[in-house]
Amino acid sequence: MQQIKQLPSKGTSDHQNNQFNNIINVVLTSSDVAVEGFCSSRCGTHELNYIWIGNSETQCPGQCAWPFHQPVYGPQGPPLVxxxxxxxxxxxxxxxxxxxxxxVTNPFGNGYYQGPASAPLEAASACTGIYGKGAYPGFAGNLLLDTASGASYNSNGVNGRKDLVPALFDPISNSCSTLV
Incomplete structure (x- = not known):
């Protein structure tokens, strides 16, 4: 994990002066890279100037790629495409x-979160497993369906890409807000 924390300094245009203003470096590791703590306690992590995400395809898809894979724990419904x-x-x-x-909402670990600072629930992690309205444990919610592929999604991206993104906690309504 220490090597991953050092990578963001290589992505800034002014690393000699340690200037990270307005930069969030994203480190993606492939499915064959083992990182301490991956799968057992996290699917990725962040700090002020970087995000790290592991590819769980072969190591722990039931933990880090649900609802596209059978969950390790909880209700066992069919995975989504x-x-x-x-x-x-x-x-x-x-x-x-x-x-x-x-x-964005908790860059220093003392910003927006719920619960204790030692185990914060952030804007999206407060809504774990919720991707559409009507979600409950084992059911991601009512999602859009691509009739050609049978894939489930809730977000339309660039060049016709479709993705599934999590709900975010809305402190005004005190509930999880979804795109669909």
């Missing part, structure tokens, strides 16, 4: 959205 036909990549997209929301 991944919108980009790649369980590992689509899991990384979900985790990137989660960690980006956390980086």
């Amino acid at each position: 991944a919108p980009n036909n790649d369980v590992g990549l689509d899991g990384m997209v979900m985790n990137l959205a989660t960690l980006l929301a956390g980086t």
Whole structure:
């Protein structure tokens, strides 16, 4: 993990002066890279200037790529079809959205979060497993369906890409807010 924490300094245009203003470096590791704590306690992590996300395709898809894979714990429903036909990549997209929301709202670990500071629930992690309205444990919610591929999604991206991104906690309504 220490090597991953050092990588962001290589991504800034002014690393001699340690200037990280307005930069969030994203480090993605492939499915064959083992990182301490991956799968056992996290699918990725963030700090002020970086986000790290692991590809869980072969190591722990039931933890880090649900609902596109059978969950390790909880209700055992059929997995959804991944919108980009790649369980590992689509899991990384979900985790990137989660960690980006956390980086923006809680960059120093003392910003927006719920619960104790030692185990904070951030904007997206407060809504774990919720991707659409009507979600409950084992059911991601009512999602959009690509009739051509059978894939489930809730977000339309660049060049017709479809993705599944998590709900975010809305402190005004005190509930999880979804795109669909």
